[in-house]
Amino acid sequence: MSLSFEPDEDLQAIVEAVRGFAEGRLRPRLRDFEAAGGLPDELMQECFELGLTTLALPEALGGSDLLDIRAAALCSEELAWGDLGAAVAMPGPRSAGFAALELGTPEQQARLLGPFTDAGDGWRRRGALALVEGPFGIDPGAVETTARREGDAWVLRGAKRYVQAAEAADLTVVLARDEASRAPDPWDRLGLFAVVGRPDGLVAAPRSKTMGLHTARWGALELKDVRVPAADRLGAGAPGELLRALRRTVARKKVLDAARLVGCTRAASEYAFKYATEREAFGVKLFEHQALAFMMADMATHVDGLRALVWHAAWSLDRGEDGWVECRRAHDLAADLAVQVTSDAVQVLGGHGYLWDHPVEKWMRDARTLGLVDGLFFDEGADLLALGK
Amino acid sequence: MAIDFELTGKMKQARDLAHMFAEQFVRPYALEADELEGPHPRFVEACKQFGLGTGHAGAMVGAGKGKDPAEGEKRAKEQNRLMLLASEELAWGDATAALNMPGPGLGGPPVQFTGTPEQRARFLGVFKPDEYRFGAYALTEPGAGSDAKNIRTTCRKDGDHWVLNGTKIYITNGKKAEWTVVFATLDPAMGRAGHRTFVVEKGAPGFSVPKVEKKMGLKASETAEQVFEECRVPADNLLGGEAHYEQAGKGGFKTAMKTFDATRPLVAVMAVGIARAAYEIARDWVREHYALAQHTARYHRLAEAVAQMEREIHMARLLCWKAAYLLDMERPNAKESSMSKAYAGGMVQRVTAKAVEVLGPEGVLQHRLVEKLYRDQKVYDIFEGTGQIQRLVISRRLFERA
Numbered sequence: 112m113s114l115s116f117e118p119d120e121d122l123q124a125i126v127e128a129v130r131g132f133a134e135g136r137l138r139p140r141l142r143d144f145e146a147a148g149g150l151p152d153e154l155m156q157e158c159f160e161l162g163l164t165t166l167a168l169p170e171a172l173g174g175s176d177l178l179d180i181r182a183a184a185l186c187s188e189e190l191a192w193g194d195l196g197a198a199v200a201m202p203g204p205r206s207a208g209f210a211a212l213e214l215g216t217p218e219q220q221a222r223l224l225g226p227f228t229d230a231g232d233g234w235r236r237r238g239a240l241a242l243v244e245g246p247f248g249i250d251p252g253a254v255e256t257t258a259r260r261e262g263d264a265w266v267l268r269g270a271k272r273y274v275q276a277a278e279a280a281d282l283t284v285v286l287a288r289d290e291a292s293r294a295p296d297p298w299d300r301l302g303l304f305a306v307v308g309r310p311d312g313l314v315a316a317p318r319s320k321t322m323g324l325h326t327a328r329w330g331a332l333e334l335k336d337v338r339v340p341a342a343d344r345l346g347a348g349a350p351g352e353l354l355r356a357l358r359r360t361v362a363r364k365k366v367l368d369a370a371r372l373v374g375c376t377r378a379a380s381e382y383a384f385k386y387a388t389e390r391e392a393f394g395v396k397l398f399e400h401q402a403l404a405f406m407m408a409d410m411a412t413h414v415d416g417l418r419a420l421v422w423h424a425a426w427s428l429d430r431g432e433d434g435w436v437e438c439r440r441a442h443d444l445a446a447d448l449a450v451q452v453t454s455d456a457v458q459v460l461g462g463h464g465y466l467w468d469h470p471v472e473k474w475m476r477d478a479r480t481l482g483l484v485d486g487l488f489f490d491e492g493a494d495l496l497a498l499g500k
Numbered sequence: 501m502a503i504d505f506e507l508t509g510k511m512k513q514a515r516d517l518a519h520m521f522a523e524q525f526v527r528p529y530a531l532e533a534d535e536l537e538g539p540h541p542r543f544v545e546a547c548k549q550f551g552l553g554t555g556h557a558g559a560m561v562g563a564g565k566g567k568d569p570a571e572g573e574k575r576a577k578e579q580n581r582l583m584l585l586a587s588e589e590l591a592w593g594d595a596t597a598a599l600n601m602p603g604p605g606l607g608g609p610p611v612q613f614t615g616t617p618e619q620r621a622r623f624l625g626v627f628k629p630d631e632y633r634f635g636a637y638a639l640t641e642p643g644a645g646s647d648a649k650n651i652r653t654t655c656r657k658d659g660d661h662w663v664l665n666g667t668k669i670y671i672t673n674g675k676k677a678e679w680t681v682v683f684a685t686l687d688p689a690m691g692r693a694g695h696r697t698f699v700v701e702k703g704a705p706g707f708s709v710p711k712v713e714k715k716m717g718l719k720a721s722e723t724a725e726q727v728f729e730e731c732r733v734p735a736d737n738l739l740g741g742e743a744h745y746e747q748a749g750k751g752g753f754k755t756a757m758k759t760f761d762a763t764r765p766l767v768a769v770m771a772v773g774i775a776r777a778a779y780e781i782a783r784d785w786v787r788e789h790y791a792l793a794q795h796t797a798r799y800h801r802l803a804e805a806v807a808q809m810e811r812e813i814h815m816a817r818l819l820c821w822k823a824a825y826l827l828d829m830e831r832p833n834a835k836e837s838s839m840s841k842a843y844a845g846g847m848v849q850r851v852t853a854k855a856v857e858v859l860g861p862e863g864v865l866q867h868r869l870v871e872k873l874y875r876d877q878k879v880y881d882i883f884e885g886t887g888q889i890q891r892l893v894i895s896r897r898l899f900e901r902a
Contacts (some may be wrong), residue, residue, distance in 0.1 A: 113508040114581050116822045122502075146523060181503050388902035404895035405888070411898055412819070412839040419818035420811075430506075442809040467532045492803025493794075495810055496787050 113467035116419065122182055129186045132161065133193025140152040140377075141194040141470060145325045152235070155202050159234035164192065164203030165227060172220060173228030180363060181425040182385040184370035188418070191374030198371050200326035203227060205275075207238025210229040210303055210362045213356035223282055223305050223343075240360070241271035241332050248488035251297035251354075256334060258287040260303060263341045265304055267312075267334040273486035277330040278315035282307060284345070285334065286357075292415070298354040305343040312337040315389040320445065321484060323476030329484055355433060361487055362438035366424045368481055369438070369445040373417050375481075376449045379456035385424070385470040386460055386469075397459065406455050413448045420444060421477030439491050446482025510578065511585055518586035521550065530594035533720035534872050539600040540720070544632050547602055551629030555603030561778070580762060580824035584769045592775025595876045596720035598770055599672055603627050606672065607681040609759045610697060611635075614740040623699055626678050637676035637759075638668035638726055639687025645886075648683070649692050652729060655684035660735045662698060664706070664728040670883070674724030675709040678702050681739065683727070697739040708730030717875030741811030764837040764884050765823035768844035771880040772817045775848045778855035778873045779809045785859050802858050809851045817842040833899035842890035844880030852877045 120124060136154065137144075144150055150158075158164050161356035167183035168174030178186070191198035204211070204227045211223050227236050242249055243252075244256065256269025267287050283306040292300040306313060312335040318328045346352050384407055397403050424437035453475040457464035464471045507515065547553065590598045604611060604624060612621050627633055644650040653666025664684050674680065679701045681703035685692040700707055711725040783806050790799045819840040826833035852874040856863035863870050881887045 113506055113578065114511060114821060114825060115502065115504050116825050117503065119502045123688060384898060388899060396902065398895065398899045401895075403894075404889040404899070407898060408842065408891035408894035411835075411894060412843050415822070415836070415839055416815040416819045416843060419822055420815050421820055423505050423814070426503060426505050440811045440814055443807075446816060490798070490800075490803065491810075492805070492807035495806055496783060496803055 112397045116422070118181075118311075119183060122185065125178070125182065126185045126189055129161075129163070130190040130192070132157075133189050137190065137193030137197045141473065142467070144194060144196050144200070145473065148325050148328065148465060150197060150200050150202075150326060154197075156234045158201055159203075161313060164201060164234065165208075166203075166210055167367070168204065168224065168331050172208075172212075172224045174231075176267075178415040179425075180366065181355065181422060181429055183367060184325060184421050184425040187234060187367045187370040188374040188377070188421075191371035192378045193374075195371055195375040195378075195474065196201060196324050196326040197430075197479065198374065199275075199324050199368075199481060200328070202235060202237050204236075204238035205284060206240035206360060206364045207280070207282050207305075209360045210240060210284045210356070210385055211282075211305065211345060213359050214303055214352070215305075219305070219343070219345065223307065226281065234314070236281045237276040237279055238366070239274050239283045239332075240274045240285055241274045241277070242357075242361075243273050243486040244269070244287045245327075246272075248486065248490075251301060254288045254301055256285065256287040257290045258304060258344075259290050260341075261338075265339045265341060265344060267304060267306070267337040267339060269334050271332040271334070273329055273484060274315075274332045275327055275329050275485070277332040278318060278328065281309075283332070284314070284336075287334075289348070292348075296350065298356075298357075299348070299350050301351075301353055303345040303353065303356070304339045305345060306337055306339055307343065310337055310339075312405065319481050323473065323478070323480035324484065327484075338371060358433045358435045359428065360430060361489075362424075362434035364485070365442035365487070366428065366434065366438040367419060368485075369417070369424070369442040370421045371422055372442075372445040372449040372481060375474050375478050376410070376445075376452040377414050377472055379453045379478075380407070380414055382469070382471055382474075383407065383459035384405065386463075403459060407459065410452045410455050417441070417445045417448055436491070439489060442482075443491065446478075448479035449482065450475075508578065508794050511582060514582045515585040515589055518589035519592070521546070522589050522597065522631070525870070526590065526593030526597040530720075530869060531867065531872060533594065533596060533600075535719075537719045538722070539596070541736040543597065547632055548630045552603040553629045553631045554624075554627045555601075555605075555608055562711050565748065566835065578828055580765070580827045581821065583708035584820055584824045587766055588769045588773040588776070592777050593768035593773075594720070595770060595774050595873075596718050599718065599721040600876045602632045602634060605677075606637035606763055607677070607679065607699075609762050610637070610681045610739060611699065611760055614697065614744060615699075619699070619736070619739065623679055629647075631801045634673040634677045635670050636673045636680040638671045638674065638680050638682045640668065642667060642669055649695075651685055651695070652687070652688055653682065653684040654698060655686060655690075655698065657735075658732075662696075662733045662735060662738060664698065664731040664733060666699065666728050668726040668728075670713070671724050671726050673722050674726050675712055675722055680726065682726075687787055696745060699737045699739060699743050700728070700731065700733055701737070704731055704733060716878060717872065718879060743750045759836055760884065761837050762827060764841040764890070765820045765827070765833075767880060768823075768837075769817065769820040771844040771848035771877060772813060772820060774873055774877050774880070775809070775813045775844075775851040775901065778804070778852045778870055779813055781868075781870045781873075782806055782855040782858040805854050805858060809854060812851060816840070816847045819843050819847060835894055838885070838890040838893040838897075841884060841886050842894065845887045845890070848877040848880050 165173040204224050204336050211220050227233050258265045258267055285304045288300050294300050314333040316331040318330040390397050420441040426440040427437040428434040458469045459476050525543050525546035535539040573748055641651050655664050679699050680700045682700050682727050706729045708727050709724050713723040786802050793799050823833050823836040823840045854868050856874050
């Protein structure tokens with residue numbers, strides 16, 4: 112194996128099945144999902160049964176060992192090609208699961224993630240990752256949510272913002288500062304705490320209305336002395352442990368979001384290309400106008416290039432690296448170019464593209480939203496300057 | 501197959517050897533070569549010493565060598581990826597190094613793809629490991645650049661010779677080359693079907709090189725004009741022989757296009773090498789000069805600029821790798837090779853311009869490598885098909901069934 116750009120045959124079959132699902136079950140209903148602000152129960156059950164809610168988890172936790180992060184990225188692209196709103200709103204442990212995978216003991220992983228595979232109500236369960244407090248990302252020295260040790264429990268107090276599924280999550284992983292810690296590195300004073308269910312003091316604000324991705328429901332979360340059993344703190348607090356786990360967690364989230372952005376840009380560009388072969392202007396098909404043809408050539412190039420960046424980043428995680436540089440690279444360029452490509456798709460359709468009669472206006476809103484709404488900003492430039500990579 | 505970015509041992513070796521060579525024998529002489537407007541003597545010496553005379557990437561990656569035929573076959577299957585990896589490193593050292601590496605150059609692929617076994621032996625045989633010799637490739641004319649089907653250089657059969665008439669421009673190593681692959685037409689009215697490809701040897705009667713061009717960048721690389729006035733070429737120098745053109749409907753044009761599928765990602769990855777060099781200079785500059793100024797707005801602006809360069813460089817490289825991968829797998833890659841070239845050509849412009857900006861007034865001083873990189877890069881959006889031609893190719897592929 113070496114420098115190759117081709118999923119193996121098993122994976123290709125899986126990806127095709129997911130594409131079929133996206134085409135048949137998601138694409139035709141994307142406006143309904145948006146209007147409803149979520150996915151219907153029967154669809155969530157279907158996703159659960161197909162294993163789409165536990166992608167990228169190990170087999171023991173309801174995923175499949177065949178499906179690594181590269182596979183999850185491919186499947187995520189297909190789902191988002193069907194509808195980015197549905198792909199982002201998919202139930203399952205999601206990023207909270209990644210945090211548990213990175214930092215949890217096997218016992219914690221089984222206890223916290225087991226319910227997501229429960230045949231009874233696993234389909235409706237959601238994980239949430241509550242990291243961010245302000246619109247500028249995470250500054251380890253400025254995390255104000257605190258964890259205070261009381262007997263065999265931690266008491267969490269503070270407020271988080273931009274938490275997906277804040278109001279409905281069954282598992283919320285919260286970043287908080289251990290009040291008692293005097294570790295020299297501010298990252299080591301932080302910890303991740305798993306809040307199971309909806310305990311007293313866990314208060315979600317009404318969800319924020321967003322430009323796009325109405326299905327996904329982001330909101331603020333208040334922690335008013337939420338008690339978490341000591342056994343539900345993830346990680347042992349060793350120096351450097353949290354930062355590494357957080358990086359891999361965020362990296363996984365970013366690379367899958369990037370894959371979804373690729374799916375959305377692919378959907379938008381394909382839609383525009385098709386329109387360009389049907390609509391005529393000045394006696395010829397749109398694609399025969401070079402100004403549009405060149406724009407569409409760039410759209411196609413960006414989709415292909417971004418997909419390769421996503422694959423490369425996913426591969427770096429699969430081989431155990433922290434993927435920090437690679438995944439943010441893929442994500443940030445995807446966020447940039449997804450805005451460009453989806454906007455160009457609207458442009459190809461002209462006035463029609465601006466109307467709800469076509470999905471391209473939705474994709475343009477969705478693409479802009481996904482790149483930003485989690486508030487997980489990290490200064491890549493500063494990292495590159497420091498790392499020497 | 502799987503999605504995998506791990507380099508094989510051979511690939512790592514090709515990359516690392518090329519990097520070592522670039523670091524020791526290319527980069528240190530890059531600015532001097534630019535002033536000399538020719539390859540630096542130390543570089544020429546190193547090429548001979550390391551036995552690179554049979555073709556830069558080929559020699560670097562050990563193509564055609566080795567005792568075990570199975571091993572040779574395996575290597576052939578990753579040939580394009582190997583060449584890409586080596587070429588990026590060379591271009592990182594100095595963009596002109598890839599063009600000044602001895603060997604058949606762009607003339608290699610047509611001889612390889614289209615030449616008869618006898619022709620392959622005769623023309624590729626002139627390159628010896630310890631000689632500094634070149635081949636060249638002449639397609640472009642004053643009136644036909646990327647629209648290669650409009651070439652006006654004519655050929656007519658005269659006994660056991662062909663007679664060529666016309667002018668070719670922008671020919672890399674066109675003066676010093678041992679031979680040049682020349683595209684000509686039986687009759688412009690015949691379109692692509694009339695195209696024929698010849699190997700014209702240095703000193704052929706009626707062949708002259710009246711002019712070596714002055715350029716904005718890539719100054720150490722020779723760019724020449726070639727003139728053919730009743731130039732007589734032995735019939736044996738018709739590439740592929742008469743039979744080739746009877747079979748192939750589109751004749752010589754096909755030869756040219758097939759060459760492009762291989763050379764576009766190769767040229768694109770050289771742009772990646774240049775961009776990487778610029779990125780490293782800019783990054784190190786910010787590190788050095790802003791260590792105590794990290795609170796300033798300018799630091800943060802430059803830090804983001806550095807990050808953006810890094811992202812675009814990686815995407816361009818992966819587009820190149822993908823095009824080469826498809827070629828190695830013997831799959832169609834015309835669209836992908838144009839994508840790599842279109843994106844890399846724009847990327848290297850943005851990245852080098854930004855790198856110059858990062859250095860501020862120092863960036864435009866001629867003793868700074870970044871100043872040269874900015875001049876060198878522009879042609880990467882021009883030769884082997886301009887960015888616009890690449891977009892034309894891509895869009896035609898996108899809508900070929902429409």
